Amino acid sequence: MGTNQVIIASVLLVPLIAAIANLFFWGQSKLQRILGSVFVLVHLFVSVLLLRHIINHEFLVLNVGGWLHGYGIMLAVDSLSAGMIVLTSFLSVLSWFYSSKWFKAKKVAYLFNVVFFTLQLGLIGAFMSADLFNLYVWFEVMLVSSFVLLTLGGRRFQLEGAIKYVAINVFSSTIFLAGVGMIYGLTGTVNMAAAGLSLDGISNQTLPMVAAVFFLVSFGIKAAIFPLFFWLPASYHTPPIGISSLLVALMTKVGIYTLIRFFTIIFPLEGTMLKTVFMVLSGLTMVVGVFGAAAQTDFRRILSFHIVSQIGYMLMGLAIGTPLAIAGALFFILHNVLVKTNLFFISGLVGHVAGTYNLKKLGGVFGAFPIIALVFAVSAFSLTGVPPLTGFWSKFMLAKAGFVSGDWAIVVVSLFVSMITLFSMTKIWNQVFWKLLPEGTVFKQKSFREVLNKYPVMLGVIGVLTLAIIGVSFFPANFIEFAEKAAGYVVERSAYINHVLNL
Amino acid sequence: MDVLLSIITGLLYAVGFYLLLHKGMTKMIIGIMALGYASNLFIFIVARLTRGIPALIKAGESTVSGEYADPIPQALVLTAIVIGFGIQAFAIVLLRQVYLNTGTANMDDLNITDKLEN
Numbered sequence: 001m002g003t004n005q006v007i008i009a010s011v012l013l014v015p016l017i018a019a020i021a022n023l024f025f026w027g028q029s030k031l032q033r034i035l036g037s038v039f040v041l042v043h044l045f046v047s048v049l050l051l052r053h054i055i056n057h058e059f060l061v062l063n064v065g066g067w068l069h070g071y072g073i074m075l076a077v078d079s080l081s082a083g084m085i086v087l088t089s090f091l092s093v094l095s096w097f098y099s100s101k102w103f104k105a106k107k108v109a110y111l112f113n114v115v116f117f118t119l120q121l122g123l124i125g126a127f128m129s130a131d132l133f134n135l136y137v138w139f140e141v142m143l144v145s146s147f148v149l150l151t152l153g154g155r156r157f158q159l160e161g162a163i164k165y166v167a168i169n170v171f172s173s174t175i176f177l178a179g180v181g182m183i184y185g186l187t188g189t190v191n192m193a194a195a196g197l198s199l200d201g202i203s204n205q206t207l208p209m210v211a212a213v214f215f216l217v218s219f220g221i222k223a224a225i226f227p228l229f230f231w232l233p234a235s236y237h238t239p240p241i242g243i244s245s246l247l248v249a250l251m252t253k254v255g256i257y258t259l260i261r262f263f264t265i266i267f268p269l270e271g272t273m274l275k276t277v278f279m280v281l282s283g284l285t286m287v288v289g290v291f292g293a294a295a296q297t298d299f300r301r302i303l304s305f306h307i308v309s310q311i312g313y314m315l316m317g318l319a320i321g322t323p324l325a326i327a328g329a330l331f332f333i334l335h336n337v338l339v340k341t342n343l344f345f346i347s348g349l350v351g352h353v354a355g356t357y358n359l360k361k362l363g364g365v366f367g368a369f370p371i372i373a374l375v376f377a378v379s380a381f382s383l384t385g386v387p388p389l390t391g392f393w394s395k396f397m398l399a400k401a402g403f404v405s406g407d408w409a410i411v412v413v414s415l416f417v418s419m420i421t422l423f424s425m426t427k428i429w430n431q432v433f434w435k436l437l438p439e440g441t442v443f444k445q446k447s448f449r450e451v452l453n454k455y456p457v458m459l460g461v462i463g464v465l466t467l468a469i470i471g472v473s474f475f476p477a478n479f480i481e482f483a484e485k486a487a488g489y490v491v492e493r494s495a496y497i498n499h500v501l502n503l
Numbered sequence: 504m505d506v507l508l509s510i511i512t513g514l515l516y517a518v519g520f521y522l523l524l525h526k527g528m529t530k531m532i533i534g535i536m537a538l539g540y541a542s543n544l545f546i547f548i549v550a551r552l553t554r555g556i557p558a559l560i561k562a563g564e565s566t567v568s569g570e571y572a573d574p575i576p577q578a579l580v581l582t583a584i585v586i587g588f589g590i591q592a593f594a595i596v597l598l599r600q601v602y603l604n605t606g607t608a609n610m611d612d613l614n615i616t617d618k619l620e621n
Binding site for chain 2: 156171
């Protein structure tokens with residue numbers, strides 16, 4: 001086992017060890033926090049090592065259990081996986097510190113400190129797996145962890161949200177398993193690369209198409225695309241905001257990641273009727289999400305609906321399918337994870353200070369805490385795509401790709417949706433930041449200094465994230481270059497297949 | 504045998520989806536279980552059924568000779584059963600908590616999170 005294999009394994013092992021270690025220190029919240037902080041930072045470090053290795057060598061494959069290529073469970077990391085892993089790791093660090101002061105009940109805190117890492121484990125596993133069934137297992141690890149996180153604390157609306165979330169995810173897993181079964185029946189393998197190769201050789205594409213639709217429905221539910229998104233705005237805003245933001249940032253992106261993987265390696269979209277289906281779905285996802293948001297009056301619910309709308313943009317990249325479009329979608333994922341999480345973090349801070357998330361009861365934040373308002377404005381502008389912020393670059397790449405390939409209709413829809421997004425953000429701005437504080441609502445802290453004293457870590461995390469957004473906005477070249485490289489490999493699937501099967 | 508099992512699988516899927524959509528919580532759990540069985544059986548059947556020929560290497564030989572039952576789907580189903588068991592256990596505890604918290608076992612009453620104002 002060379003150092004390469006050690007790196008790839010350690011990215012998985014660190015969260016696993018962290019979860020087990022924190023289980024041993026059940027009852028010692030302080031110790032768990034310290035251990036956890038060390039582990040999230042170590043994980044970020046090994047992820048960056050992995051990314052560096054991928055940038056130099058492009059590909060890393062680990063045969064778990066020493067089987068021949070293509071037979072046993074395989075973990076494969078290409079640029080796309082490595083990028084997602086580093087993003088997950090980075091966001092985990094921020095969420096971990098952001099949620100530090102969150103849980104008053106002791107037992108809840110103990111559990112959070114364990115389940116946080118099993119969720120991270122499931123996410124990383126899903127990004128690495130090159131095996132369909134193994135992917136299913138990672139999905140379940142991730143899902144059960146998210147079930148627990150959603151219900152932590154056990155307040156009534158949390159439980160209600162969780163029921164819907166559990167039911168739809170059981171459905172999604174069932175469909176996924178049936179799809180895996182069909183692929184195995186058709187090709188005799190559950191290795192993604194091998195299955196992709198064998199499916200090319202099947203002359204009657206009806207059954208593979210059925211399997212493809214199974215996967216589309218299953219991952220569509222996870223990614224919250226139209227018309228399978230209703231669980232998201234019903235559940236994501238219910239848990240404490242530290243948990244919400246973690247789920248928001250990463251869970252739906254796993255859905256998009258697997259969609260991109262599946263519909264490039266196993267079922268290439270080009271020339272099938274699924275391309276049109278994806279195009280229509282992406283347009284509807286954008287439009288319905290953004291109009292859903294326009295009707296809401298809860299800070300977090302508006303943001304939740306916007307996630308749906310933005311998933312549409314990522315799907316649009318996949319539907320157009322040119323390297324530039326996929327690169328745009330990947331850059332959009334980076335943009336969305338940073339910006340959306342920051343908006344959720346800010347909403348959590350405002351919610352804490354004001355004691356409510358209801359737009360009607362909120363107000364006057366600009367007057368009391370101009371710095372928080374400024375940070376929100378940066379993120380909101382970025383979300384709508386005002387140049388030169390991150391949203392602009394990603395939307396520009398997508399729109400350009402759309403015009404180049406002649407899919408102008410979807411570009412028009414996406415630009416229209418951007419304008420409605422601006423409307424939504426203006427609504428939050430007017431209601432939360434601009435208008436005077438309504439009677440009956442009192443800020444618990446009177447000045448920014450008091451907020452800083454009370455929530456130093458939370459403000460620090462928001463600061464780091466805002467700096468990251470500004471950094472990516474003004475120096476996008478490296479990120480775009482990386483996204484284009486990753487997209488190149490994704491579109492040109494032979495590289496992935498050859499590496500995984502060692503052809 | 505294949506036909507019979509296929510029909511049973513189809514029925515289990517139908518029952519599972521119907522009960523999952525039912526407004527009674529207990530029925531939802533039964534639906535989750537039925538769906539689990541259905542997908543396990545499905546994997547088992549699509550991988551082709553073989554009877555009485557285990558994939559064992561006979562003494563003195565180095566590979567399996569002739570036709571044999573495919574062990575991979577069995578391994579997959581075993582894993583899926585264990586995972587399904589975990590999910591079902593969680594679902595049962597969750598529904599019990601919901602019942603204790605809200606005092607109702609009717610899904611139609613659980614719509615707080617969908618209201619515009621809360």
